[in-house]
Amino acid sequence: MIYADYAATTPMSDEAIAAYTEAAKHLFGNSQSLHDAGTSSSSFLQMCRNKMATYINGEEKGVFFTSGGTESNYLALHSILLANKHRGNHIITTAIEHASIHNYLYELEQTGYEVTYLQVDEYGRISLEHLRQSITDRTIIASIQHVNSEIGTIQDIEAIGIILKENNVIFHCDCVQSFGKLPIDVKKYHIDSLSISGHKLYGPKGLGVCYINPKITWKSAFTGTTHENGFRPGTVPIPSIAALMTAVAHSIQSQEEEYIRIQQLRHYFMEQLRGLSYPIQIEEHPAYCLPHIIGVTLSHIEGQYTMLECNRRNIMISTGSACAIGKQSPSVTMIAIGKTKEEAKTFVRLSFGKHTTEHDIDQIVEAFQHVVTIYQGVRNE
Incomplete structure (x- = not known):
């Protein structure tokens, strides 16, 4: 897992x-x-x-x-x-x-x-x-x-x-x-x-x-x-x-050392995403952002679908705060930063911890590519 x-x-x-x-x-x-x-x-x-x-x-x-x-x-x-x-x-x-x-x-x-x-x-x-x-x-x-x-x-x-x-x-x-x-x-x-x-x-x-x-x-x-x-x-x-x-x-x-390590993993993740042809956006402040938490939107692809496809591949991510799961309304944070309801529904959250590795990130990026491939295939039918 x-x-x-x-x-x-x-x-x-x-x-x-x-x-x-x-x-x-x-x-x-x-x-x-x-x-x-x-x-x-x-x-x-x-x-x-x-x-x-x-x-x-x-x-x-x-x-x-x-x-x-x-x-x-x-x-x-x-x-x-x-x-x-x-x-x-x-x-x-x-x-x-x-x-x-x-x-x-x-x-x-x-x-x-x-x-x-x-x-x-x-x-x-x-x-x-x-x-x-x-x-x-x-x-x-x-x-x-x-x-x-x-x-x-x-x-x-x-x-x-x-x-x-x-x-x-x-x-x-x-x-x-x-x-x-x-x-x-x-x-x-x-x-x-x-x-x-x-x-x-x-x-x-x-x-x-x-x-x-x-x-x-x-x-x-x-x-x-x-x-x-x-x-x-x-x-x-x-x-x-x-x-x-x-x-x-x-x-x-281990706070300082772990912060640096997670920051490096975040940069690695973003570099891997750049290799994908599909528009995947990181929702972040350019300077004031905790590296452990990464908000991602995949254009036109519902976050719940992305989460479920990742889960099928034994990858655990979320569609937002666990305390808000189950509500019909989209992410409060996404709406607050100016996203439409439809855009907010494409949101997923990754959060890294002390067991996260580059190999894990490779698998996550591969799963995102899989989701995108499926979406593009359906769209082109």
Whole structure:
């Protein structure tokens, strides 16, 4: 099998699995229990919290373990908004945020909140001037992703953070696709809260991280909750956290080297595509793009057909964000960058990871050529 859907999920690393097994054997106590087994789990949990904080240059008290990126996004926004209702009812976001953000903000609009959706250019980047102009004296928070999950566009979160800081607007950043691949410094970028997902970086599914700057006021969405300092209920899964922290450590350690390797694979892929006679377009920002994610459109050929043909050849790609699969509407990102609905339907996404090789790319390009050949044959009949 050739797997090229790492932006959807990654396989757990052997090291993460081993860490989970060891923790499950020796750290099975409830971290809230007062006996020795509970104390051991609690101590380990605090060590992990402290370590995670160092990776983002944040504060230990601001680190909360959650069930994943979606819950982190929801709880960050919900908890902050609950505590800051007095500041207004205006929220800023972008037209290309993850579904977990859009779905929640849509619900808020039904209850009286006003949401401004910043449009993006043809490459998926917002206008900093538009951001400035959108801020009002009623703006509470802005939720702007670091990296887009479909075309890999990187937002200038440092400049965004400065603008929001100057205007006293809370900054939430979805870092699910970027953490472990790009450096993240919450103090340098003035990020007040962020979300991370374990299964995007060879850790376990069902575990993520939400960070909220301890200086930011938030209110628990769950009355009476004691776990995670009242942030979310439920016994904390110590073995999964052990696996996550192991995966994170490996990702951070190899971050720079792996970035260069994936960038070289991306260039190789694009060179191979140039050898094809059919118009295949890479949807990317020319300068600010995470190399791991490659958005591709094959003119007039539906992305679902391309994906299924690749699947028949044991090649795993996707037609966009996994959280949006099943919806009838085309990619939100494709529409936002100016594609028509028909053009958006031709979109497929490849995403590379630590097991991707040049041989894999050769097979993917060959599969694309196969799809094109079939299409041209049908068209000429």
